[in-house]
Amino acid sequence: MSDNQPYDTIIIGAGMSGLAAGIRLAHYDQRVCILERHYTIGGLNSFYRVNGRNYDVGLHAVTNFTQKGTKKGPLARILRQLRFKYDDFALAPQKGSRIAFPDHELRFSNELDLLRSEVKKVFPGQVDNFEALVAKIADYDDLDQAAFEISGRQVLSDTISDPLLIEMILCPLMWYGNAAEHDMAWGQFCIMFRSIFLEGFARPYKGVRLILKHLVKRFRGLGGELKLRKGVKTIHVENEQAVCVELDNGEQLTGKRILSSAGRLETMRMCSDTSELDPRLAGQLTFIESISVLDREPSSIGNDDTIVFYNDSEKFHWERPADELCDTRTGVVCSPNNYVYADEEGQLADGVVRITTIADYDRWAGLSEEEYQREKLRWYDRSVAASVKYTPDFRPYVIDTDLFTPTTINRFTWHDNGAVYGSPDKVLDGRTHLNNLFLCGTDQGFVGIIGAMMSGISMANMHCLRG
Amino acid sequence: MAPEQIKNVILDILTDIAPDEDLTDLKDEVNFRDQLELDSMDFLDIVMELRKRYKVNVPEQDYPELASMFSTVNYLTPKMVDCVAS
Numbered sequence: 001m002s003d004n005q006p007y008d009t010i011i012i013g014a015g016m017s018g019l020a021a022g023i024r025l026a027h028y029d030q031r032v033c034i035l036e037r038h039y040t041i042g043g044l045n046s047f048y049r050v051n052g053r054n055y056d057v058g059l060h061a062v063t064n065f066t067q068k069g070t071k072k073g074p075l076a077r078i079l080r081q082l083r084f085k086y087d088d089f090a091l092a093p094q095k096g097s098r099i100a101f102p103d104h105e106l107r108f109s110n111e112l113d114l115l116r117s118e119v120k121k122v123f124p125g126q127v128d129n130f131e132a133l134v135a136k137i138a139d140y141d142d143l144d145q146a147a148f149e150i151s152g153r154q155v156l157s158d159t160i161s162d163p164l165l166i167e168m169i170l171c172p173l174m175w176y177g178n179a180a181e182h183d184m185a186w187g188q189f190c191i192m193f194r195s196i197f198l199e200g201f202a203r204p205y206k207g208v209r210l211i212l213k214h215l216v217k218r219f220r221g222l223g224g225e226l227k228l229r230k231g232v233k234t235i236h237v238e239n240e241q242a243v244c245v246e247l248d249n250g251e252q253l254t255g256k257r258i259l260s261s262a263g264r265l266e267t268m269r270m271c272s273d274t275s276e277l278d279p280r281l282a283g284q285l286t287f288i289e290s291i292s293v294l295d296r297e298p299s300s301i302g303n304d305d306t307i308v309f310y311n312d313s314e315k316f317h318w319e320r321p322a323d324e325l326c327d328t329r330t331g332v333v334c335s336p337n338n339y340v341y342a343d344e345e346g347q348l349a350d351g352v353v354r355i356t357t358i359a360d361y362d363r364w365a366g367l368s369e370e371e372y373q374r375e376k377l378r379w380y381d382r383s384v385a386a387s388v389k390y391t392p393d394f395r396p397y398v399i400d401t402d403l404f405t406p407t408t409i410n411r412f413t414w415h416d417n418g419a420v421y422g423s424p425d426k427v428l429d430g431r432t433h434l435n436n437l438f439l440c441g442t443d444q445g446f447v448g449i450i451g452a453m454m455s456g457i458s459m460a461n462m463h464c465l466r467g
Numbered sequence: 468m469a470p471e472q473i474k475n476v477i478l479d480i481l482t483d484i485a486p487d488e489d490l491t492d493l494k495d496e497v498n499f500r501d502q503l504e505l506d507s508m509d510f511l512d513i514v515m516e517l518r519k520r521y522k523v524n525v526p527e528q529d530y531p532e533l534a535s536m537f538s539t540v541n542y543l544t545p546k547m548v549d550c551v552a553s
Contacts, residue, residue: 081508457508
């Protein structure tokens with residue numbers, strides 16, 4: 001085929017959503033090209049190698065996990081839509097996780113009944129209210145923008161009368177997918193509650209690489225083109241249509257339509273016809289991740305938790321740090337060893353503990369190289385010190401460390417402010433001001449690995465495969 | 468293409484969409500939805516696979532015809548009479 005022939009669809013970004021969309025379109029014989037600015041695939045869910053060790057960027061847990069044979073839910077859906085077998089993703093379920101607040105904790109697992117019994121034990125007066133909340137979540141309709149946007153805190157306080165239980169439920173759900181500060185849209189709350197408490201956590205033994213490898217192999221096998229180090233600088237607009245994309249290197253590619261996973265504001269900025277952008281559309285929440293390699297398995301020092309979401313007071317603060325590089329009042333402890341891996345895979349080569357802490361993009365981005373290296377060391381120590389109040393102290397067993405920051409996240413995702421979950425304003429139908437430019441990925445509203453793939457699939461189906 | 472071949476085409480598409488599903492006990496008269504829990508996205512996929520593989524177009528108002536194997540084969544028989552099995 002000649003190079004001058006337009007692509008049926010140009011996809012911006014080779015993360016989970018772009019790759020999943022690409023597979024759908026290439027499967028139905030479209031000429032598709034995925035353009036990725038970074039030198040590697042995956043976006044937020046990428047991976048890297050330092051000192052001979054493999055690290056994941058985003059992955060703590062694949063949420064939305066359901067058992068093999070489950071026919072409903074996002075995992076079963078994406079497998080059917082992408083024509084994968086359940087075993088292709090080799091998902092090992094979690095051992096069990098915790099929400100840890102001062103003097104109160106709630107354990108949960110991939111069975112809702114554990115959380116139910118914990119609520120009964122810790123908040124005996126809230127049992128009926130908790131069931132009422134679960135019923136409201138079951139009734140929530142996924143693609144209703146008006147219902148999506150109502151205040152999650154409002155619905156929670158109408159349903160549950162103990163403020164501490166509300167904060168404890170919000171903590172993991174905000175940590176794993178809330179782009180807005182303080183409050184959470186009811187729709188986002190329902191999506192996260194289902195994906196974490198009604199479904200669950202799992203992880204492939206080989207980490208996120210395994211899933212990405214399958215996606216890329218399938219996409220290329222179907223004739224799709226993937227171009228790395230090809231950032232889109234401009235989407236040229238004529239007569240209210242996107243006519244072509246211009247890359248950072250000046251090269252131009254034409255496509256009948258464009259599906260962008262770059263983010264809402266980030267995509268608008270590329271369009272040649274947009275002049276003023278609303279800065280409120282930029283997300284503010286970003287993280288540092290302190291990774292510790294241990295000389296032993298976490299379970300040998302009494303840590304059997306897969307994930308711990310901790311908070312140091314009765315009020316959960318989900319906001320950009322007020323006056324420092326990071327805010328260690330709340331955090332997440334992920335122990336990737338604590339999944340039930342298949343016997344033939346055994347245990348991971350190293351013991352690993354990952355701590356996630358809220359950070360401020362501007363302060364990290366403004367550091368000189370020397371300051372940056374110093375602050376990395378300082379905040380590794382501070383974030384780990386904050387976390388060991390909620391997990392057995394692993395510091396004596398650390399043999400290697402790494403820390404990535406908001407600027408690292410920005411490099412992988414190209415999101416403004418390194419905002420992990422993108423813009424606080426989601427566009428559920430993926431539409432933009434142009435009738436042949438659509439959004440998928442984080443800013444369309446689904447988050448997590450399975451959610452991102454679902455986003456790519458549903459936007460490809462809705463906007464690129466009809467007619 | 469004869470009705471029996473069309474049935475095989477549909478089985479092939481279903482195997483493709485749901486590779487973990489055991490289709491040996493699939494009953495011709497019972498709705499796919501009740502046996503396989505296919506959702507609307509999956510039904511759209513059956514339609515698109517037919518278009519991709521055999522250039523057969525199933526207009527949206529005819530989607531209910533694809534409810535069970537029996538009704539699907541009945542519906543497709545006149546439409547696929549000139550199709551050649553691959």
